[in-house]
Structure formats: structure tokens, C-alpha cells
Amino acid sequence: MNEMLGLYPQWYVPGIGTAWVMGIIGTIHVLASHTSVGAAWLFALLATKSVHENKPEIMVYLKKYGMFLLVFSYIIGSITGPGIWYSVTVASPRGISGLIHNFVWLWASEWVFFFVEVIGVYAMVYLIGKIDNKTYLKLAWSFAVASWATMILIVPILSFMMWPGNDHWFQTGSTFDAAFNLNYFAHLGVRTAFMFAVAGAVGGIIASTLKDRETRIEITRFLSKMGLAGLVLMSFMFMWYTLTLPDNARLIMDTQMMPRYGKVLLVLLTTTALYFMFTAWKPLQLRQSMAGAMTLAIALFGLWPEERSRESMRKPYVAGQYIYSNQFFSRDVPGKGVKSDMPLIKANGVLATDYFVPADLHTITPENQLRAGSLLTHVMCANCHSLEPNGALRPLPALFGYSKEPKMIKAYLDGALYHGMVPYMPKMPLPEDEREAMAVYIASLPGGSKKPASVAINQTEIEAKGVN
Structure with missing residues (x-):
């Protein structure tokens, strides 16, 4: 019996692709979770001031903010959290498995602090005026520390998804080498700064409803200062963050992400700063609709592009620069006992070595070539691309200019992808007949209404930077 690939069944969502499902749920979760962490510090600081x-x-x-927070952050966050786990598990099983095998105890520790955080927010809301001030402040600061600890413990996992920072981890497999990587502290700084900025915006939704004039002025200005401090810190942390990225991430950021989102993020940063300046200057002019609109703008034009950019920048990997987005192991990792899938794919292909391939597709024939090509394309491409011509997630037909010429498509598969020459695309050393089946299937996909794109996306920029 041939050696088999340790793959799982393919999950694909037509029209939007699998990654967008995770991205949409994740963006909502990040907004809720970062607001809760920032709000925990807001609670502690304002309780101390009080x-x-x-x-x-x-x-x-x-008390009013706490009641709002219970719904906005802890109910929405608690719903989207399991949603992330489900969508990631079915869309990227090897990716999540790799993270669990590296960070299981770190994740367990984060859940302990999250449990303390959930108890803390209920205590903050329901014990106001029912216990003495000294005890309440102890609870408030415990809540703040536990809440921030969840971020401190989850950022190592997110940073490792970008890269381990150096080659040492591949040999040791150590959790500490994986967690405290080159990207960790800069990434933690960016997220900490963001939590203050978003907490300042969300806090205004409740501050604008206060009846007492002086209290409204004081708290609105406090929120404005908190938000501005977060924006300033985030600007410096982001500059540091860009210096800690691997070459493939920096290439994607320079040639694709910044041209697409750079101006939007700059306008949002400027608008948010002006918003906080205005509310600090004219606190009584703050309206609930303004604060709500600012929060929505941060989510749609700040958080969504940022999260999508971060997900895109680590391509072609999903974790650790050894698990490709399409779930194949790209290299050996002696520290974890992981063997690269590339030699097996090159020797025997995917169809004969994937447990979940139907028996009648193990060998390609003229009769089943189109079905085989469809299966291979879903396995190799669908985690990053939608297969519909006008799909929302990098539609695959558009990347080939909606070509109906299998030879042209196969030439790209034979060259750049077979040899792993595109920094943001997985290496695909498939046998000749499997590459041909993929080309025939991609050529059979219907055309679309969007302007065709070249398969050599940003190739001049890549060559200019000397990235191979």
C-alpha cells in the first residue's frame, strides 16, 4: 500500500470561499474581544478615579457601560468564539491541529483567565454599591489584569501563524521558541493600542446618554484621551510590527495590501483622531449616533482591512511557515516529527494518496478527467480562492483571465507553481496528469463580468525585490 497523505475532507463555501467565513466571524469576534479588554482597563481606571x-x-x-458590555462583548464574543473554532476546524484542520500541538497549555491558560474575566465583568456590574470601595477596586484591577492576560496569551499563537521568527523552532519544537518569536511584542503592542482606541469609541455610545452634565463632560474627555493615546501608540507599534515580518509578508504588504488599503486606513486614522479631538473639545456635542458610527467605521474600514491583510500577508502559509493554506506540509519540522508532503505529492500525486478521494478517481482517465480536475482544484486552491467567476474571494478564473485554453493554464502550473516560484502561492509539484486535469477543469469554469487579471500578478514588483 502506498504511503498516504494525512488530509481531511474538503470544506468549501460556494461564492465566498472558506476563508471569508472565518474572516467575517473573526472580525466580529476581534471587535468584541478587544473592546472587552479595553473596557476592563477603562473600568479599573474610572473606578479608581471615582x-x-x-x-x-x-x-x-x-454600571450602564457594564450592562452594554455584557451584550456587546461577552454575548457576541462568546457566540463568535465557538464560531471561529468550528469554521477553522473544518476549513483548516491541519492548521488548527498544528497550533494545538504547539500551544495547548498556553491556550488552556488563556481560557482560565477568560473564565476569571467573565466572572469579573458580572462582579463589576452587579456589585457596584454593594461592597466597600477597597474591595471593589481590587476586583476591578483583577478584572483588568485577567482581561489583558487573555490577549498576552493569545497573541503568541497569532504571531506564530505569521512565522516562528527564525529557524531555531523548526529544530526544537519548543512552545517558548514558538510563542516569544520576533513578531510577538510588536504584535502585542498593536493590539493593546487598538483595544484602548476602540474602547474609547465604544464607551462614547453610553457616555452620550448620561444626564449629569459634568459627569458626561468628564467621562467623554477621559474616553477621548484614552482613544488618542491608543491611536498614537498604535502608529508607533505598527511601524515596529512591519520590521518584524518575514519577506513574503512584507512583499504582499508592499505590492498588494498597502496599494489596496493604505489610503483607507490613513483616512480612517485621521478621521478617528479628529473625532477624539472634537469630543475632547466639545464633549456635550457627542451623540450616540456619532459614537455608533465611529465604532462601525473602525470595524468596517479599519478592523476588516487589517484582519484581511494580516491573513493575506502570511500566505502561502496558514501557520508557522510550514503548513500551507491548502493544508499540505511544506517542509520537515524535526522538532515536531513533521515530514514534508512535497516528495510524496511529486512521486505519487494527490489522487492516489488522499484517503478521501473516491476510488474511481485514483487514476485519471478521459472519462473522469474533469471530475478529477475539480477535486484537485478544490483541494489545492479553494482555501484561498473562490472558484466562481465573480466570487468574492480572489476568484480563480479571473487570475487566468477567464482563459478557455488549458495549455496556457497548465503552463503556469508547470512553471511557477510546480517549482514554488511565487512567494505567496503554495508549491504544487503535482504529476503531469494531475496538472493537466486541473488545467482542463479551470478552463471549463464560466467567464465573468470582472476585468480579467494577469496570472503574473505583481510579477514585476516581485522580480524587482529579488524574491524567489
């Missing part, structure tokens, strides 16, 4: 300056009216705001 006690030390003898301003019990601030506690009125905290």
Missing part, C-alpha cells in the same frame, strides 16, 4: 476623587456619579456610568 473612589479617590469621591465621585460616585462615575459608578453610574460604569
Whole structure:
């Protein structure tokens, strides 16, 4: 019996592709979770201010904000959290498996702090005025520390998904080598800064409804300063973050992400800064609709492009620069006992070595060539591309100019992808007949209404940077 690939059944969502499902759920979750972490610090700081300056009216705001937070962050966050786990597990089983095998105890520790955080938010809301101030402040700061600890413990996993930082981890397989990688502290800084900025925006939704004039002014200005501090810190942290990226991520950022999203992010950063300046100058002019619109703008024009860019920049990998987005192992990892799939694919192909391929497709014939090509294209491409001509996620037909010429498509598969020459695309050393089946299937896909794109996407920029 031939050696078999350790793959799982393919999950594909027509029209949008699998990655967008994870991306949409993840963006909502990040907004909710980062707001909760920022709000935890807001709780601690404002509770301290209330006690030390003898301003019990601030506690009125905290109670209202806490009730809002329970729905906005902890209910929505708790729903989208399992949604991420489900969508990632079915779309990227090897990716999530690799992360669990590296970070299982780190993840377990994060869940302990999250449990403390959930208890803490209920305590913050329901114990206001029911316990003495000294005890309440201890709870408030415990809540803040536990909440931030969840971020401290989850960022190593997100950073490792970008890359381990150096080759040492591939030999040791150590959790500490994986967690405290080159990208970790800069990434933590960006997310910490963002949590302050978004907490300042979301906090305004409740601050604008306060009846007491002086309290409304004081809290609105506090939120404005918190938001501005977050924006300034985020700008510096982002510059540091870009210096910690691998070559493939920096290439994608320079040639694709920044041309697409750079101006949008700059406009949003400027608009958000002006918003906080205005609310600090004219706090009584803040309206709930303004704060809601600002929060929505941060989510749609800031968080969504940022999360999508980060996901795109680590291509062709999904984790650790050893698991491709299409779930194949790209290299040996002695520290984890992982063997590259590339030699097996090159020798025997995918159809004969994937457990979940139907028996009648193990060998390609003229009668089943189109079906075989469809299966291969889904396995090799569908985690990053939609297969519909006008699909939302990098439609595959458009990348080939909606070509109906299998020879032209196969030439690209034979060259750049077979040899792994495109930095943001997985190496695909498939046998001749499997490459031909893929080309025939891709050529059979219907045309679309979008302007055709070249298969040599940004090739001049790639060559200019000398990336192979």
C-alpha cells in the first residue's frame, strides 16, 4: 500500500470561499474581544478615579457601560468564539491541529483567565454599591489584569501563524521558541493600542446618554484621551510590527495590501483622531449616533482591512511557515516529527494518496478527467480562492483571465507553481496528469463580468525585490 497523505475532507463555501467565513466571524469576534479588554482597563481606571476623587456619579456610568458590555462583548464574543473554532476546524484542520500541538497549555491558560474575566465583568456590574470601595477596586484591577492576560496569551499563537521568527523552532519544537518569536511584542503592542482606541469609541455610545452634565463632560474627555493615546501608540507599534515580518509578508504588504488599503486606513486614522479631538473639545456635542458610527467605521474600514491583510500577508502559509493554506506540509519540522508532503505529492500525486478521494478517481482517465480536475482544484486552491467567476474571494478564473485554453493554464502550473516560484502561492509539484486535469477543469469554469487579471500578478514588483 502506498504511503498516504494525512488530509481531511474538503470544506468549501460556494461564492465566498472558506476563508471569508472565518474572516467575517473573526472580525466580529476581534471587535468584541478587544473592546472587552479595553473596557476592563477603562473600568479599573474610572473606578479608581471615582473612589479617590469621591465621585460616585462615575459608578453610574460604569454600571450602564457594564450592562452594554455584557451584550456587546461577552454575548457576541462568546457566540463568535465557538464560531471561529468550528469554521477553522473544518476549513483548516491541519492548521488548527498544528497550533494545538504547539500551544495547548498556553491556550488552556488563556481560557482560565477568560473564565476569571467573565466572572469579573458580572462582579463589576452587579456589585457596584454593594461592597466597600477597597474591595471593589481590587476586583476591578483583577478584572483588568485577567482581561489583558487573555490577549498576552493569545497573541503568541497569532504571531506564530505569521512565522516562528527564525529557524531555531523548526529544530526544537519548543512552545517558548514558538510563542516569544520576533513578531510577538510588536504584535502585542498593536493590539493593546487598538483595544484602548476602540474602547474609547465604544464607551462614547453610553457616555452620550448620561444626564449629569459634568459627569458626561468628564467621562467623554477621559474616553477621548484614552482613544488618542491608543491611536498614537498604535502608529508607533505598527511601524515596529512591519520590521518584524518575514519577506513574503512584507512583499504582499508592499505590492498588494498597502496599494489596496493604505489610503483607507490613513483616512480612517485621521478621521478617528479628529473625532477624539472634537469630543475632547466639545464633549456635550457627542451623540450616540456619532459614537455608533465611529465604532462601525473602525470595524468596517479599519478592523476588516487589517484582519484581511494580516491573513493575506502570511500566505502561502496558514501557520508557522510550514503548513500551507491548502493544508499540505511544506517542509520537515524535526522538532515536531513533521515530514514534508512535497516528495510524496511529486512521486505519487494527490489522487492516489488522499484517503478521501473516491476510488474511481485514483487514476485519471478521459472519462473522469474533469471530475478529477475539480477535486484537485478544490483541494489545492479553494482555501484561498473562490472558484466562481465573480466570487468574492480572489476568484480563480479571473487570475487566468477567464482563459478557455488549458495549455496556457497548465503552463503556469508547470512553471511557477510546480517549482514554488511565487512567494505567496503554495508549491504544487503535482504529476503531469494531475496538472493537466486541473488545467482542463479551470478552463471549463464560466467567464465573468470582472476585468480579467494577469496570472503574473505583481510579477514585476516581485522580480524587482529579488524574491524567489
